[in-house]
Amino acid sequence: MKAILMTAIGGSNVLIEQEIAEPTLATSTEIKVHLHAAGVNPVDAKIRKSGLFYPNAKLPAVLGCDGAGEIVAIGTDVTDFKIGDKVWFCNGGLGREQGNYAEFTTIDQRWASLMPNVNYQTAAAAPLALITAWGALFERGLLQSGETILIHAGAGGVGHVAIQLAKIAGAKVITTVSSNAKADFVKSLGADEIIFYNQTDVAAEVNRLTENRGVDLVFDTVGADVFKASIACTAHFGRIVTLLDASNLDLNEARMRNLSIGFELMLTPMLRDLDLERDKHVSLLKKCANFIDTEKLNIHVSHILSLTEAKNAHDLIETGNTMGKLVLSI
Incomplete structure (x- = not known):
């Protein structure tokens, strides 16, 4: 063959x-x-x-x-x-x-x-995208109806699935994109708020949208820099789930906020x-x-x-x- x-x-x-x-x-x-x-x-x-x-x-x-x-x-x-x-x-x-x-x-x-x-x-x-997104949102992230989630890179393979699963669950979705075409795409999937990460301070914009409360859950599909920046826009006692290595980061602010940090590797x-x-x-x-x-x-x-x-x-x-x-x- x-x-x-x-x-x-x-x-x-x-x-x-x-x-x-x-x-x-x-x-x-x-x-x-x-x-x-x-x-x-x-x-x-x-x-x-x-x-x-x-x-x-x-x-x-x-x-x-x-x-x-x-x-x-x-x-x-x-x-x-x-x-x-x-x-x-x-x-x-x-x-x-x-x-x-x-x-x-x-x-x-x-x-x-x-x-x-x-x-x-x-x-x-x-399959891999579905299992990854579900595990991050509901198994690790414990997302509930009425909560607000920030999904980084919402137009990607995992991100576009995560937006839809979050909306099915009754959550409010904020997501990040890099272009107008991607913004139109994630809007069609149900995203409530869209942030152009290459034009805006994402954490500041999330805090503005949430009246400085921050989101209940952050789903990081990008990496360490995004993970670190997301701490400042996660609500106290909130959660961050990442797909990638977040080692060697200063987590003092995450500790002060009493954040729960989870990792999703569906291949385990x-x-x-x-x-x-x-x-x-x-x-x-x-x-x-x-x-x-x-x-x-x-x-x-x-x-x-x-x-x-x-x-x-x-x-x-x-x-x-x-x-x-x-x-x-x-």
């Missing part, structure tokens, strides 16, 4: 299309999926530049955590699916199990879920084999499939590229300027 292999640690040119052996069912509870699309996420580029996440993993490897496709074979003990079912999932791509930049994959039935009523490209774009259950936590991820995909089918949630795919264009997809995602998600169509 055709696959894109990460052949070394380095730039996007280490992603090479090759023919590799088609996977076969290894256990009685596995399903074999003909992949029609694979989501491209920033973590894919991080792995490519820094190395596989498992200490004993060896190159070459197939990247890509997010996938969607049609089941073409099932193990003898598979009870949840049948041949022909359309499924989406977040599995593999970290250096142990095969990722989804390929024509076929195998996965235990436990980690797959029936797709919502969308095309394969939209379905493949969603896969990396640490925390199966019960992964079960929660699958349950969440089922819940979000209903949101999508009832048009409460929209997954925006800004770029669809072919499998052979994986290098270009990595180049695009590393610019940090894309809206929504990037997908490889297979």
Whole structure:
């Protein structure tokens, strides 16, 4: 089968299309999926530049955590699916199990879920972003109806999902963007207040909008500088959740405000084999499939590229300027 292999640690040119052996069912509870699309996420580029996440993993490897496709074979003990079912999932791509930049994959039935009523490209774009945003807002951030949340980079892959989930939950959303096009985009998703971070002191504007109270929850999808600046616009006894490393920061003001600080890394259950936590991820995909089918949630795919264009997809995602998600169509 055709696959894109990460052949070394380095730039996007280490992603090479090759023919590799088609996977076969290894256990009685596995399903074999003909992949029609694979989501491209920033973590894919991080792995490519820094190395596989498992200490004993060896190159070459197939990247890509997010996938969607049609089941073409099932193990003898598979009870949840049948041949022909359309499924989406977040599995593999970290250096142990095969990722989804390929024509076929195998996965235990436990980690797959029936797709919502969308095309394969939209379905493949969603799992990692959905699980990340949900975990940050509700598992770590404890967001409640009536609260106010600041979502940084609201037009991004995770950010645009977080805006919609926050609105479904009944929260008021303030978000940051860098352009008029992105402002129009996040407004269409339901954002209540929009701040141009490249033109305005974000913390000062948030405090103005909240009458100097600050927001109940900050969701940082950007990094240490944004995290640090957000402390000044988080309400006393509020919460900050970040996706990134916030070490070596002066947290004196956060301590004075009695802030709760949380970290969201949705890959932890896969990396640490925390199966019960992964079960929660699958349950969440089922819940979000209903949101999508009832048009409460929209997954925006800004770029669809072919499998052979994986290098270009990595180049695009590393610019940090894309809206929504990037997908490889297979």
